[in-house]
Amino acid sequence: MVATTTAALLLATLLPGAPAFADDVEPPTSVASITGTVTDPAGAAAGDLCITVETFDGTAWSPVQLTPEVRTDAAGAYTVTALADGTYAVGADACTPPSDTLRTWAPSLSAQPEILDGVVVTGGVAAAPVDIRLLPAAVAAIADPTIAGIAAIGSTLTADPGGWNVSGLAFGYQWNRGGVAIADATAATYTPVPEDAGSALTVSVTATRQGWTSATTSSAATAPVAAGALATTTPVIVGTAKVGSPFTVSPNWTPGTTYTYVWKRSGSNAAVSTGSSYTPTSADLGATFTVTVTGTLAGYTGVTLTSAPTAAVTTGSFGSAPNPTVTGQVAVGQTVTAAPGVWSPAPALSYQWRRNGIAIAGATAATYAIAPTDLGTALSVTVSGRLTSYTTANRTSLPITVVRGTLTAPAPKIWGTRAVGGTLGFTAGTWGPAPVKLAFQWLRDGAPIAGATGTTYVLTPSDRDTSIAIRVTGTKTAYNQLVLTSAGTSKIARGTLTAGTPKLSGSRAVGGTLAVSAGAWGPAPVKLAYQWLRNGVAIAGANGATYAVTTADFGTSISATVTGTKTGYNQVAVTTAGTSKIAAGTIIASPTISGLQRSGSKLTVNLGKYWPSTATATYQWYRLGSRIGGQTASTYTLGNIDAGKLLSVVVTFTKANYTTLRVTVNTGKIAPRPASLGGDGVYRVGIDIQPGTYFTSATNTADCRWWRLSDLSGSESSVYGGDAGSGRRMMTILADDSYVVTSNCGSWVRFDGTGYVSWTMPGDGIAHVGSMVRPGAYVSYGNDYCYVAALNAPTGMVSDIYENTESYDSTVYWYVYEGEYFEAYGCNEFTWYSN
Numbered sequence: 001m002v003a004t005t006t007a008a009l010l011l012a013t014l015l016p017g018a019p020a021f022a023d024d025v026e027p028p029t030s031v032a033s034i035t036g037t038v039t040d041p042a043g044a045a046a047g048d049l050c051i052t053v054e055t056f057d058g059t060a061w062s063p064v065q066l067t068p069e070v071r072t073d074a075a076g077a078y079t080v081t082a083l084a085d086g087t088y089a090v091g092a093d094a095c096t097p098p099s100d101t102l103r104t105w106a107p108s109l110s111a112q113p114e115i116l117d118g119v120v121v122t123g124g125v126a127a128a129p130v131d132i133r134l135l136p137a138a139v140a141a142i143a144d145p146t147i148a149g150i151a152a153i154g155s156t157l158t159a160d161p162g163g164w165n166v167s168g169l170a171f172g173y174q175w176n177r178g179g180v181a182i183a184d185a186t187a188a189t190y191t192p193v194p195e196d197a198g199s200a201l202t203v204s205v206t207a208t209r210q211g212w213t214s215a216t217t218s219s220a221a222t223a224p225v226a227a228g229a230l231a232t233t234t235p236v237i238v239g240t241a242k243v244g245s246p247f248t249v250s251p252n253w254t255p256g257t258t259y260t261y262v263w264k265r266s267g268s269n270a271a272v273s274t275g276s277s278y279t280p281t282s283a284d285l286g287a288t289f290t291v292t293v294t295g296t297l298a299g300y301t302g303v304t305l306t307s308a309p310t311a312a313v314t315t316g317s318f319g320s321a322p323n324p325t326v327t328g329q330v331a332v333g334q335t336v337t338a339a340p341g342v343w344s345p346a347p348a349l350s351y352q353w354r355r356n357g358i359a360i361a362g363a364t365a366a367t368y369a370i371a372p373t374d375l376g377t378a379l380s381v382t383v384s385g386r387l388t389s390y391t392t393a394n395r396t397s398l399p400i401t402v403v404r405g406t407l408t409a410p411a412p413k414i415w416g417t418r419a420v421g422g423t424l425g426f427t428a429g430t431w432g433p434a435p436v437k438l439a440f441q442w443l444r445d446g447a448p449i450a451g452a453t454g455t456t457y458v459l460t461p462s463d464r465d466t467s468i469a470i471r472v473t474g475t476k477t478a479y480n481q482l483v484l485t486s487a488g489t490s491k492i493a494r495g496t497l498t499a500g501t502p503k504l505s506g507s508r509a510v511g512g513t514l515a516v517s518a519g520a521w522g523p524a525p526v527k528l529a530y531q532w533l534r535n536g537v538a539i540a541g542a543n544g545a546t547y548a549v550t551t552a553d554f555g556t557s558i559s560a561t562v563t564g565t566k567t568g569y570n571q572v573a574v575t576t577a578g579t580s581k582i583a584a585g586t587i588i589a590s591p592t593i594s595g596l597q598r599s600g601s602k603l604t605v606n607l608g609k610y611w612p613s614t615a616t617a618t619y620q621w622y623r624l625g626s627r628i629g630g631q632t633a634s635t636y637t638l639g640n641i642d643a644g645k646l647l648s649v650v651v652t653f654t655k656a657n658y659t660t661l662r663v664t665v666n667t668g669k670i671a672p673r674p675a676s677l678g679g680d681g682v683y684r685v686g687i688d689i690q691p692g693t694y695f696t697s698a699t700n701t702a703d704c705r706w707w708r709l710s711d712l713s714g715s716e717s718s719v720y721g722g723d724a725g726s727g728r729r730m731m732t733i734l735a736d737d738s739y740v741v742t743s744n745c746g747s748w749v750r751f752d753g754t755g756y757v758s759w760t761m762p763g764d765g766i767a768h769v770g771s772m773v774r775p776g777a778y779v780s781y782g783n784d785y786c787y788v789a790a791l792n793a794p795t796g797m798v799s800d801i802y803e804n805t806e807s808y809d810s811t812v813y814w815y816v817y818e819g820e821y822f823e824a825y826g827c828n829e830f831t832w833y834s835n
Helices: none
Strands: 004-010 030-040 048-057 063-066 075-079 086-094 100-105 117-122 141-143 146-148 157-160 170-177 201-207 213-220 245-249 259-264 271-273 289-296 303-306 325-327 333-341 347-354 368-369 378-386 392-397 413-416 421-428 437-444 456-458 468-475 482-485 503-506 513-517 525-533 544-546 558-565 572-575 590-594 602-606 618-622 633-636 644-653 663-669 681-686 692-696 701-709 719-728 731-732 739-743 748-750 765-768 776-780 787-791 800-805 812-816 822-826 831-835
Touching: 030 048, 030 117, 048 075, 100 271, 146 201, 157 170, 157 201, 245 289, 325 378, 333 378, 368 663, 413 468, 421 468, 503 558, 590 663, 602 644, 602 748, 701 731, 719 765, 719 822, 731 765, 800 812
Parallel strands: 004 100, 259 271
Antiparallel strands: 004 086, 030 075, 048 063, 048 086, 086 100, 086 117, 146 157, 170 201, 201 213, 259 289, 289 303, 325 333, 333 368, 347 378, 378 392, 413 421, 421 456, 437 468, 468 482, 503 513, 513 544, 525 558, 558 572, 590 602, 602 633, 618 644, 644 663, 681 739, 692 731, 692 748, 701 719, 701 739, 765 822, 776 812, 776 831, 787 800, 787 822
16 A cells, blocks of 8 residues: 655744744754644544654745654644744654655645744744644555456355555445446445346445545456356155155255246156145055156256155054043933044044943944943043054043932922911922932921821921921932922911901991991801901900990091901901991091291191091181281291291181081291301302392391302403492392302391381391381481492392492481392491381
8 A cells, every 4th residue: 555644834923033044043942842733634633643843944944853753642642842932834744654644734734834834932932732634645546346256146246345545444335237336236245136147247346534535446347147056955855655644845945946846656757746745645555756846046047856766655644543532421321422533634433432441342332321330430432543545543532430320300399288287298390310219208497307208298286487398319229319308388377267257237427336246257166356446547445346436436437357366376357347437517627737837948738637528628827816918828938027926827617517617727936047058158059059039147247248150260250240248238149150159248048038127227238128128218317428229139240230329428318119129338227217
């Protein structure tokens, strides 16, 4: 490789004064005059380079003898010492050729010192470090690339990049066909393909190194690419020479090769198969086989090779001949089945069942019915497979010990009368396999009844209140004993008496006497008892065979119950038909009031039983003894006005030809309506509170505040309305509201339009005109300030106000109308003085 040098020029401006010439250079001193760092063209530190210094005399550059020699260290740094004051150029180059760089002078980084530049040393020291970046040598090939290998399809060619003048180069490759680049052929090796046939190949090599210019050169051309030779081996037949066992051949020649096959039987040129495998049949017994394989591949010369012959084909063996299994319950009385599994190839199968390994005569079917004589023996089955040109195969299942059989039978069912003196029987059902010997035992509450082992059983007094069942035991040789017990009966009942048919006689009116005749009861003797009934309810003390009708029986139906008792038998009670309504001339009634006695609740008059039922009832409600106008229904809804008062209702019963009956029913003191809202908080409209108008429970609230909201976002747009004030406050919640928020108001009560009508109005608060204060003219005295307004509703909206005034007069007059709301703020009490 040819070495080149690079240099760089170090320039500076001369100090004022006469130029320094070589003859005038002062002896060097020991100080570091010029320092710097040298890097290669790629910017890496350039170590072990020689440093050259020349001085400028005003017209030419002269070398300066450096003793000792100055070289760069491993980091590329250098130091030149003991220079006299003057102008200098510094160069760097390899100490010995060849070199990848050129001598380079600084600071101009040129190959020769520049006349106009220099570095000035003053006082023995340069003003600044002088760094040198070396100039690269031009990259050039000194030996052309070469191609090694055979120019044939499928044979790999290898490129040698040749010789180059610069070290550390990276090489790129491009293979060419007839001078034209081959797509994607950019490796150092290349394997010719069919498209290359007959063409000469070259390779172009491009050398690169960071900091240096790249260069490209090409190899000489190969000979024209020849056809390839397939890589082959003699075909080998794999497999056992037996009927049914396949022969296969798997040539592993050059990848991509297409194969054809010809199988031949010994003594014949006729092809028996053209596939990659062949399975001998019974017709091939004793013959040998060869296979001829022909391989072809584009760009390659075709090859045909024949295998060695196989051994002579012998009889076949079954590829799959599993041991059979026995399916089914291996027990006396059961039928089991031989499961032969899957044989390959499929043969004709035969069966032989064995007892303790010995063939059972006649048991040659796929199924076998286990007999009592098989109990305790080991049962197995042998399956034999037979097929032409195949060796017969015999497979035997694992032996299984035969266990006792299982009897089958339904649970017995009891029939008959479940009462003392009755007879019980049962149905055993069908037991199998027949015949089965049966034994019976009757049970009382699960315990055997002594001597009760027949097919029927007569219930005794000892069986009363117990449950009876039957246990049936079946036995048969070689079978497990089977014991079945019926479901128990319900508790055995007492015996049942035969009752007579009692009848009533006598007068059906108040003051009359009724009598009952019991009829005939049995079996005799039967003890009889009596109970008289009014409308089906026992009459206290009425226990004789006769009964005197009282006023309490008016309008009712009287009947009598006759009860018969006898030891060991159920008590029997028979009730006569009821009489017609007991007659009377006076209306009898006892109405009552039901309902919560609290404002807001509904009271209802319950007429109860009254006689005659065809009488007409009318109503009038009273408050503190005064008639309540318009309240003449059987119900009355308590208003706020009723709180703390006593109410009553007069019920008047009338009927033609009967004395009118007036009954007064009184309430207790009516409780006030409960609060609808409990205090401060956020309430959901329609869930926690319903739409409507409400007032505070307290009449002296201070700074009570409330808001109607569409949501809880806290935005102004979410507020539908609101109010703040003192005294008794009122608010109306609308159906479209989502939330109500209250603060400092205490509890709220629903306003129903009623209440105590006052002649005065507090100076702070809201009142409904007509139910809380009277309509008319009001006056307030001694005010410093007073705000008063008339509202159409207390919804907390400006639109509620249809009249208001703010007065600083001492005396304030205001007029209110029925149905509106009177609001005052900061005033003294108002007093009504005129309509």
